[in-house]
Each structure stands twice: as C-alpha cells, then as structure tokens.
Amino acid sequence: MADTVLFEFLHTEMVAELWAHDPDPGPGVSAGSRGEEVGATTGQKMSLSVLESMGFRVGQALGERLPRETLAFREELDVLKFLCKDLWVAVFQKQMDSLRTNHQGTYVLQDNSFPLLLPMASGLQYLEEAPKFLAFTCGLLRGALCTLGIESVVTASVAALPVCKFQVLIPKS
C-alpha cells in the first residue's frame, strides 16, 4: 500500500529540496559519511552532509526500535547481518543481496536493485546523479550501527544503476 512508498516519496522530495539550493550539478559518484565526494561542489557537499546527518539520526532511532531480542550479538558480523536483513526489510521491504568482509573491519553490503535508485533509468546514463540518493542511507547505516555500539565510516558507490555497494569501515580501537 501507499505507506511503503511514502518513505521513498519523502526521501525524493528531501533530496530535491536540499539540491535546489545548489544549482550547479557537478559529477560525483561517491557519497558517504566522512568519505570524500568526488567532483562535488561545496554546496553539494553540504547537502550530502545534511542528508547523511538526517539518515544518521533516523538510523539511530530505528536502531532503538528494532526488536530487542535479536540484539544479543556475539560478533560484529552478526550486527552487519542484522542490518542486511532486519534494518533493510524495515526500510526497503527487501533484504540486502550480499555481504562480504575481509574479516578485518571492512564490510561490503551490496544491493542489486537499491530502491532509492530504481526511479532512475538503469545503466550509466544518470550515474552522476546517484550520490545524492545514497547519502541518507549511508547515514542510516552509520546511525543504526552507532545505536548498536559500533562506530563506523560508511560510504557508497555505484558502478551501474541500480546496483549499489555500501562499504562499512569499522576502525579497530
């Protein structure tokens, strides 16, 4: 029903509104928390940062609301699996397609048809438009991880729409 698309509509409007303040669209295919934005203008970087912050706080709040019984994680990998399954289903009504790790604090979460990129045509045509549709979700992942006690750096990259890879870096303390 409509409530499943409500989030997507609202996200689209939010991106459009924040982008409206910066009329110069520059190329940039990487977006994320504390990551660099290739080729983005200063205004765009600020918009990406605002989107990421909003995502972070929503992620924190969602992290607190997700079922507590599943939160007795033994390992970092369990937390990441939780994000790929429970968080993704809660937000996007689907699971993440794959999760890979180097077992040294780097995780790559891949969604082969990321819902927030689906409205765009497939392929390479609108690739430079992608970063603004990823920043909120990078923040969302970082916020949920933060609620679960893990500090992280989350970036996203797109090689071909609508496939999206989120890279989660968990610095060893």
Added chain:
Amino acid sequence: MADTVLFEFLHTEMVAELWAHDPDPGPGVSAGSRGEEVGATTGQKMSLSVLESMGFRVGQALGERLPRETLAFREELDVLKFLCKDLWVAVFQKQMDSLRTNHQGTYVLQDNSFPLLLPMASGLQYLEEAPKFLAFTCGLLRGALCTLGIESVVTASVAALPVCKFQVLIPKS
C-alpha cells in the same frame, strides 16, 4: 514494525533541518497552504512554505498510487471522505476522527491525536511549536486533492495538543 515509524522519524528530521536555518523561534499557531502564519518570522514562513510544497508533491504522488477503483467519486464530499479514510490510513495508520462541512466548500477534518504532534507533551505547553509539524500535512492534503482534480486551500490549527483541525477550503469556480 519500524517501517510505520520511518515516515514519522524522517518527518521529524526534515522539520528539524529546515528549522535549523532559522534560529529565532517565534510564536505562531496557524500553518498551512497559502494561509497566514501568525507571528512567524520570514525564515520560518519560508520553511513552512518549503514543508508545505514537499507535502504537496508527496500528496500528489500518493493520490496517484491510492487504489483507483475507489476514485469514481460522485461528489466533493466523497473525495473528502476518501482523504479522511484511505489517505490517512496510508500515511498515519489511522482514520481521521471527524469530518464536518458547511456544504458550501468548507470542510473541517479533525484528528484527536494527530501522530505528528504526539511526540510533544499534551496541553498548551508546546503549542507554539505546532505549526511546523502541520505544514507538510497541509500540503499532503492539498496535493492529494489536486491529483483528484480539486483545487483547494488547506490550513491547520491546534487548540490543545495533540488535537488538530485541518480546514479545507474549495473555492467555487
């Protein structure tokens, strides 16, 4: 589950983000599309207007997605009933509590516990904070009505939290 609160979290962040640009909170208890905002500063009026516009476009999009078979309305009142029931359930998981009309193009839709006001304490305490939590929804109603072929002016008022009245004015052409 979490997806039902996702919209509310995102709405909260959106309001906070737009309000952050205007550090001077002034009193103002009326908000809405093309309506006056009592005592609001220029920056706040702009934020309300931006929120209303975002609501409008989401309302338009939702209006297009809601089940078509119910859209064969004979009368204006049927459209308003549709908003009170189907649209409200899609967005807020509840129906509007009452609908009144003077049968001359003015409709008053009352929600006795409007979800976007619920996080605030009840009573009069935070009444002046209410308008920013109503602007998006005023736009949502106006957008959905627009998709259904009806031009309108939508305003909202709060006498005591969390009770909210939305007034829909449909000018006779």
